[in-house]
Amino acid sequence: MPRPVDTAAQTAVRTSNQGASPFAPAGFVKLRETSMSRQIKNKAELRAMVRAEQAKVPACEGACFGDIVWHAPDAGGCNWSLSTMEGGNSAACVEALRPFTDKLREAYNVPDEGK
Secondary structure (H helix, E strand, O other): OOOOOOEOOEEEEEOOOOOOOOOOOOOOEEEEEOHHHOEEOOHHHHHHHHHHHHHOOHHHOOOEEOOEEEOOOOOOOOOEEEOOEEOOOHHHHHHHHHHHHHHHHHHEEOOOOOO
């Protein structure tokens, strides 16, 4: 029995050579991002989570971001990002927050605004 390889933001897909790339070995495991594995959070919730984390980071003193911005899903399946960070040492703040925001982007999407 194969052991599970699922994570919160990825689904393991066992494939055969039928219909697969001619370069893919038989039975290889391909990881595919799925938006179904992401929970939906509204922008206000994500904004509050980021700002709470930002308040804990000394590098973020004096820096702020405008908002959570919806966009079509990117290659990883996430449909939002942070707007431009301004003030203070914004570049250092962005880098300090990146591990936190990357986890949020893997776990959550915002409601679709593209309709």
